[in-house]
Amino acid sequence: MSRLPQRIVCLTTETVEVLYALGEQDRIVGISGYTVRPPEARKEKPKVFAFTTGDIDKILAVEPDLVLTFSDLQSEISRDLIKAGVPVYALNMRSVEDILAMIETVGRLVGAEAKACALVAELEAQIEATRAQAAARIARTGRRPRVYFEEWDEPLISGIRWASELIEIAGGEDVFAEQARSPLAKDRRPTPEDVIAAAPDVIIGSWCGKHFRPERVAARPGWEGIPAVNSGRMHEIKSAVILTPGPVAISEGLPKLLEIFDF
Structure with a gap:
């Protein structure tokens, strides 16, 4: 008799993406309502929770033998599930290396x-391959673009660690790379003056849950002199791609960054 979990609830989209990629999607009996990858998961799997809110009884109703959660943001539901006798594995991806480790961990959990x-x-x-392409471009142009990644606009929040690392892999220089190493959004809040002083060549917007509006960025007082604004090099990468700490951040996020930096 297999002791591997047969009825898994995934409370974030990246573990759903991984299980589908591994061909183990039949084990999934419940997902978060915020799951976007793969698209068929939203049609095939019952939505049993949001992200940080929801009814634990909906999760318990599908009788999971394992629930996969993410970070301290889901610590309360993890606690409640453990109290209810459900095995929980809490993942906590913050870097590119963490994303790769998560894939291996999920693989081990399901055999x-x-x-x-x-x-x-x-x-x-x-x-x-992306590093090599970026190095060739830098050798050809002599330029590594300075990049401001904006995760949120009110208040300003700069990029999280894995986004910063992907920028570096694609041949850019994150102007707030040091702040990116903090897991807390409150530590990644540059002032408008900080961004002006950083003078990025490229601005990438990935406003979680809403469309990036470059015209609003350009209209910010004093920002007209920023090289990225002056040249119009303001680009959106969907948060479902670059801010999801799963395979998609690498498989789709990296090519988009490489394309943006090729100017």
Whole structure:
């Protein structure tokens, strides 16, 4: 008799993405309402929770033998599920390396370690290929663009660690790379004056849950002199791509960054 989990609830989209990629989607019996990848998951799987809010009884009703959660943001539901006798595995991806480790961990949890390692190897190969392409561009142009990544606009929040690392892999220089290492959004709040002083060549907007509005960025007092604003190099990467700490951040986020920096 298999002791591997057969009825898994995934409370964030990245573990859903991984289980589908490993061909283990039949184990999923419940997902978060914020799941976006893969698209078919939203049609096939019952939505049993939001992200930080919801009814624990909906989760318990699908009789999970494992619930996958994410970070301290879901600590309360993790606690309540544990009290209810449900096994919980809390993941906490903050870096590119963490994303790759998460894929391997999920693979081990469901007995698909070989497939998980193969997926990680593909993503690692893409990372190295992107580094090589970026290095060739830098050698050709002599330029590594300075990048301001904006995760939120009111208040300003700069990019989280894995986004900052992806910028570096694609040949850019995150102007707030030091702040990106903090897991707390409150530590990633540059002032408008900080951004002006950083003088980024490129601005990337990924406003979680709403469309990036470059015209609003350009209209901020004093920002007209920022090189990125002056040249119109303000780009959106959807938060569902770059701010999801799963395979998509690498498989789709990196190519988009590489394209943006090729000017």
